[in-house]
Amino acid sequence: MSTLIAKDHAHLWHPCAQMKDYEIFKPLIVTGAKGSYIQLAKGKKIIDAISSWWCKSLGHQHPQLKKKLLQQIEKFEHVILANTTNEVIVNLSEKLANLTSDLKKVMYASDGSCVIEMAMKMSVHARIIEGKTKRKNFIALKNSFHGETIGAMSVSDVGIYKDPYHSLVFKVDFIDVPYCSGIDDPIWENCDEAWESIIKQLEPLSEKATAIIVEPIIQAAGQMRIYSKDFLKKLRNWTKKNDIHLIADEVMTGIGRTGKMLASEHANITPDFLCLGKGLTAGWLPLSALLMTDAIYYLFYDDYENGNNFLHSHTFSGNALAASIALEVLNIMKKDKMPERVLELGKVMFNMFLEIADKTKKLINIRGIGGVVAADLILAHEKQRLGYDIYQKAIRLGALLRPLGNTIYWAPPFNIEIAVLTKLKNITQQAIEM
Amino acid sequence: MSTLIAKDHAHLWHPCAQMKDYEIFKPLIVTGAKGSYIQLAKGKKIIDAISSWWCKSLGHQHPQLKKKLLQQIEKFEHVILANTTNEVIVNLSEKLANLTSDLKKVMYASDGSCVIEMAMKMSVHARIIEGKTKRKNFIALKNSFHGETIGAMSVSDVGIYKDPYHSLVFKVDFIDVPYCSGIDDPIWENCDEAWESIIKQLEPLSEKATAIIVEPIIQAAGQMRIYSKDFLKKLRNWTKKNDIHLIADEVMTGIGRTGKMLASEHANITPDFLCLGKGLTAGWLPLSALLMTDAIYYLFYDDYENGNNFLHSHTFSGNALAASIALEVLNIMKKDKMPERVLELGKVMFNMFLEIADKTKKLINIRGIGGVVAADLILAHEKQRLGYDIYQKAIRLGALLRPLGNTIYWAPPFNIEIAVLTKLKNITQQAIEM
Known part of the structure; x- marks a missing residue:
């Protein structure tokens, strides 16, 4: 060793x-x-x-981002x-404020978790x-994941992360979520059938809820499950009608991942609160952002003595090194027309997953949106840790796949070359077949 | 404008x-x-x-830290x-593990809040x-502050940050805390008198508590109040006797601020959990660390299938840019004998505060430990926002003081020159007198 x-x-x-697990499957040494x-180490990539x-x-090592960081x-x-x-x-x-009209x-x-809690x-x-003190409850989606701090975990529903902390x-x-395979699934455009039962779950909660929190369009840690854009639209209408805030957790989806700058754009909606992280600095440095409406902001805008002060403090708030990168990320997203490129990339990725499924006969529930494609492994028995086996095999073959349990997915850099993607396809297929 | x-x-x-507040007191433009x-901007510093x-x-701009960042x-x-x-x-x-024996x-x-929650x-x-499922409660100190996320806020006791989120x-x-003015206060070495009542508060909690969380030696956001090292020692003994974890929140105190690498060292104790942040990267980049005993670690060390997995995940965990700086911070702390220098600095700072108090007659409760000195303003009436006035005056005079309410304090860089400190003394005095 x-x-x-x-x-x-x-x-x-x-x-x-x-x-x-690290006893047998030793950590990879990154150089x-x-x-x-x-x-x-030892030359492998x-x-x-x-x-x-x-x-x-x-x-990694995007030259323009590096340049901006060095300047700052x-x-x-x-x-x-x-x-x-x-x-x-x-x-x-200013650029973040230009992402939406509201x-x-x-x-x-x-941290992403922290803006959720904010x-x-x-x-x-x-x-x-x-003065609406009755409104203090939260509604969230089944199978949601919003982070690991106590508040963010309270609105999360993925058992393995939450169970010990009840x-x-x-x-x-x-509440229930009407899942679909992507934009070609009829449910994407119309979830009327599911909505009938969902509205029955929502109505009893309408008077005491302050907010509903969602990961728009795709539940990432919850096995990369994609849901109807029509549902998000209907939900937004319902929150508006009932004076309930909508919190959009776009920590994973925001800044282009789903082929739009924000996943909320698929449903043509704007939330009351928007949470960004991860891709905000293109993964260079920790930075998260919470955006909100002027209506919310001006509720708190008052004489200090009146006590309506939102005193959440964070030492590194607005860290200049992280901010300098985020600013350039937004420039690149626009200049390089990244969301459009992600949509194109997504089509290629989805077709590749179809091929892998066809060749291996071991994948079901293929789904995708923009730069994410996912499928579930067909298991011999429920407790099988097949995803973990495939993870290890793929690394030996040359790819860091890291399945979510028994869900295989790709969420590669937006600018991945097609040749590299083809290589990834072959590795994924081989790892599944082995 | x-x-x-x-x-x-x-x-x-x-x-x-x-x-x-920003309408009248506009934000300073940093260049x-x-x-x-x-x-x-416009040349002022x-x-x-x-x-x-x-x-x-x-x-700011420490050349060795910059060098390491550029290399990474x-x-x-x-x-x-x-x-x-x-x-x-x-x-x-490895270096962090060498901070303590346990x-x-x-x-x-x-974020600091996140390691508290972890x-x-x-x-x-x-x-x-x-299998000790009865132990699930937390004990904390009155006037404590551990962060702004829901879990960290639950163990905090500073009303203005917590009240709206009940x-x-x-x-x-x-529980109560026996405060003192610093290491020359008799209570620093012996808090027997206060302990009699504190132990009565603790005993009824002993069977259901899983942990007690403290900011060792100094409660920072809680008006820079310093407490008896003897109290921390007694508390540690009590937790050991009663099988209760001690969580040391050294996000503010850790890495030298109190004249020891850890404030816990003043009481010669080691906690079960240690939380670091802020100074860990000397304020360059967000990075926080949670250290724990091998005993805790090996409770979770098990076959995956048994489900004893601590699955807290953080996207930017171990961020290489932040880590490269933190590593060099620890080198500098040792090489430059920083904790010893901070102790010396502290003595100078304390004497300067005594002088200011003497000249202005407007400061009481002078207290200090290592690189922190603080005092409370004597107010004309309870609701007076005198600290905020002095803050604005000091900025015009050339120093960012930012009092905590009506508590004036200094917590400058460890390597501040005495000439600059003298300037700060004059500015502080003038701002109070104006």
């Missing part, structure tokens, strides 16, 4: 891991990364098929954002200011 | 702020920062007396840490694995 691996084992608890590839947890949307380093790295401002954070905020104010943190706190707090989370109502 | 300020006002919601100074919310411990940028910026490792993160983890495993996030989740989860937080028991 190399010294590095031994030290790793002695001191590092990796995220989202059973460390005993570099470029484009869609991760460089390993592997394809980053999941953009390092869905964040490295423009690949020469000026300053981080200054407290309370009562200060600067060109980078203002320009970034969400004109931005607040920053670093949105939740702000929703509840807004009700107190409005003594800490608060009660939330979860 | 400049275009930049107008755009700021149109789109940016600053952290921990009532935005209406650079170096050492202990923040550079403003101001002293960063609070290290940009207690994080820029080595000042050439290799890779961020690769998923699940099943991968690299030299930087392993070396950082805490040998490290897990990473980006510790809380891990404590509760550990009890389930041990429908979201869970119930926690808060």
